[in-house]
Amino acid sequence: MKRAASTPPPMHGNEMRYNPATGRWVIYALSRRQRPRELIGSREGARTELAYDELCPFCPGHEQDLPPILLEYGRGDSHRQIRVVRNKYPALTPEGDLKRVCQGMYMRMEGYGHHEVLIESPEHNRQIPVMTPEEVELIIEAYHRRYLKLIGVQKNLLVVIFRNYGRRAGASLMHPHSQIISTGVVPGHVREMEYRAQGYFDQWGSCMYCDMLAEELSAGVRIIHANRSFVSFIPYAAAQPFEIWIMPREHKAHFGDISAEEKTDLASSLHAMLRRIQERLNDPDYNYVIHSSAKYRSDEPQAHWFLQIGPKLTTRAGFEIGSGMSINTSLPEDDAAFLMPDPLPEKGAGNASQE
Amino acid sequence: MKRAASTPPPMHGNEMRYNPATGRWVIYALSRRQRPRELIGSREGARTELAYDELCPFCPGHEQDLPPILLEYGRGDSHRQIRVVRNKYPALTPEGDLKRVCQGMYMRMEGYGHHEVLIESPEHNRQIPVMTPEEVELIIEAYHRRYLKLIGVQKNLLVVIFRNYGRRAGASLMHPHSQIISTGVVPGHVREMEYRAQGYFDQWGSCMYCDMLAEELSAGVRIIHANRSFVSFIPYAAAQPFEIWIMPREHKAHFGDISAEEKTDLASSLHAMLRRIQERLNDPDYNYVIHSSAKYRSDEPQAHWFLQIGPKLTTRAGFEIGSGMSINTSLPEDDAAFLMPDPLPEKGAGNASQE
Structure with missing residues (x-):
């Protein structure tokens, strides 16, 4: 170029x-x-230099405290192992109902959705830049599998995959992880971007x-x-x-x-x-x-x-x-x-x- | 109630x-x-306890370093004195042109607008909660005067009055101050809120x-x-x-x-x-x-x-x-x-x- x-x-x-x-x-x-x-x-x-933190719920040895594992795989050795679990403090839960309820002039509904955590490595300090490209590919593979699973659920209308790194970015735990949230509504923000792209296509x-x-x-x-x-x-x-x-x-x-x-x-x-x-x-x-x-x-x-x-x-x-x-x-x-x-x-x- | x-x-x-x-x-x-x-x-x-900071450009004695004063008034004593100046590092300037220029598939224009700082008190630590209601009223009065002045300029389509307090809120100086920015465009965000209110009214x-x-x-x-x-x-x-x-x-x-x-x-x-x-x-x-x-x-x-x-x-x-x-x-x-x-x-x- x-x-x-x-x-x-x-x-x-x-x-x-x-x-x-x-x-x-x-x-x-x-x-x-x-x-x-x-x-x-x-x-x-501070960034951590430690590969293991005994207080971290995502480090090995805390499996009994984790919610049930939804997906787990690797390439044979523990350095290349991915785990997906339900978020222990979910923002949205699959038990919710999509029915809208009026409250005066306002409207609300139950907090329906899925909220999952993808633990990217067993090592506490193995952030993406120090991984091999093959390890990063395992993360993408997990995104893809969970995306297909969640968008296949009838009530899910949107699946958002994201990673927050560091406290200023909203992460409370430093252990390498991503999050996946599905919602039963299409947010106005997403519709607006769709409308703009649609208008461009029409033009x-x-x-x-x-x-x-x-x-x-x-x-x-x-x-x-x-x-x-x-x-x-x-x-x-x-x-x-x-x-x-x-x-x-x-x-x-x-x-x-x-x-x-x-x-x-x-x-x-x-x-x-x-x-x-x-x-x-x-x-x-x-x-x-x-x-x-x-x-x-x-x-x-x-x-x-x-x-x-x-x-x-x-x-x-x-x-x-x-x-x-x-x-x-x-x-x-x-x-x-x-x-x-x-x-x-x-x-x-x-x-x-x-x- | x-x-x-x-x-x-x-x-x-x-x-x-x-x-x-x-x-x-x-x-x-x-x-x-x-x-x-x-x-x-x-x-x-840290919040400051000092009423005067010799390094602060908004404290008295730095008048010669300030841009020309656009508005200044009080109630006779210096504790109740307001100053409005042009922002020394403006995000937008009144010299700009509103003409749109194509750049490939994209579009840009000059950064037209006004960017003013309202210094709310001569005292470095006199934040709004420790002011008297009468002093706060002087600030509102200054908002009003500058709003009328700026919205009266033909090229201004929107005037935004705001206050950032503390570094997490985007303030770099602790001296009590607000900001006023006028723009020559109506941002999509503002139009969207207008459309929603219009739709409600129509319904x-x-x-x-x-x-x-x-x-x-x-x-x-x-x-x-x-x-x-x-x-x-x-x-x-x-x-x-x-x-x-x-x-x-x-x-x-x-x-x-x-x-x-x-x-x-x-x-x-x-x-x-x-x-x-x-x-x-x-x-x-x-x-x-x-x-x-x-x-x-x-x-x-x-x-x-x-x-x-x-x-x-x-x-x-x-x-x-x-x-x-x-x-x-x-x-x-x-x-x-x-x-x-x-x-x-x-x-x-x-x-x-x-x-």
Whole structure:
């Protein structure tokens, strides 16, 4: 791919960009721009060096305290072992009813859904960057199996797979783990993104995300990593510094359709990106989440699943709450250049893994 | 008002509620419910005891380093003095142009807008809870004057007034201050709330917020404070613990229409709520923001301005990012009861101030 100047022709002073996928304007406050190094270290809580913590419920030896194991597998040795259990303190439970109940002018329902924890390793400190790509692939495999299982349950309308790393990102336990939540409603936030993609399709006759991918490959200034099946880039209107989208090259609306080859390549992309963040940004707290279509939209031509990574480097404050707009002190092109350590990939070299 | 049992009849297990104003579902995770005391102390950075900090740019004596003063007034003594200046590191600047520029499939524009700082007191540690209600009224007065000034500028389509308190809430300086930002676009987030209110009006023929106020007064289990002009309550589907809405009793779409009497009463309500939060929740970081109509909607029958306070007690994590839903571990009725210290107000006593 072509590597142009890191920043597009400057505008007068500050700049605003519109993200057509989310419908959100983002303010790039260049007068308060921070150098990447000044963003670094926004994390909370010490990282552990210990492979075993006797107080950790996810470390081996506490099996009797865990809820029943829903899925467990590995590659023969305990270093490559995955466990999925029901969350001991679930936000949603499968016993709930979807019936809506009026309460004055308001409405409520029971908290129906599934809330699972995926314990990624028996080792307390074996976070993704120090795993082998094969171990990361086991995690993706577990995501896929649980996704198919949960979306197959009639009452589930959405399955959200996510990982919170560090206290600022909402994690209370440091043991390597992800979470999976299914819901019996489609949240307004998800519907809005669907509507925007539908409107784009109605206007242009193509998938907005496929077009975005083509645009990014052509511009070549926000891409950090690419392999056979995935392209990792900072979106044009990233809402926060070093936000990364890992986009499958193949158009598929829902994560359940991921192929075996794609699982291998997603593991490789995710591993590369989390390593890059850890090394370059001093191991910040982060969240990642897999955006996939709501049920019944899984075959539609405008929907396209992807994985979004958000390092916790800044704070959502009053203006964001009131307007829904973000103030980002860092331009996507500069963030991409900062995270791009390798020799620049050549145009057309996108089919080979960069790592 | 009637004070019913603190919690409505329980549902089976967890509960979900729908907020018709935001279109967001909220999950009440009662199995992971925390007692208010466990939420306390979620703040970052020590509070200062000093009335003067020689390194603080907002303390007296640094006037020559401040941008030109846009508004300055008080009541004769320096303890009651307000200053509004242009933000030295503005996110948006009035020199910008509103012209949209295409960049491949994307779009951007210059960062047009105004970004002002309202220095609330010459004293470095004179936060709102230790002010007199009269001093707080001076702040509201300054909000009002700047709001009218900014919304009167032709290119401004929205004015957002907000206050970030503490580092977790995004404040970098502790000196008492608020911020005002005007934008030349109406963000999607604001339009969505307008559409929801419009849909409600089209269906029921009344303002959703007026109906909400009537509902809250009738239920009487989520109200914390009421006076002549304002009712302060935890919304039925509050997205986070101890979220407070201060709602004007009189239907007006935009903050610019606030009356003199309402300014006095808003100062009293805001003062009471911030004091209550400080005392009961151990002085947490918080944001508040005034939600007011976008330009050209200022006379419409479905829009209703209000002030929203959000203490920073929890963390937005992967599930919230992916789904737009919130997980709240605390029921609004219980939060309201925890913040309600006074003898319970009688039904019909709503016209008298509780403080």
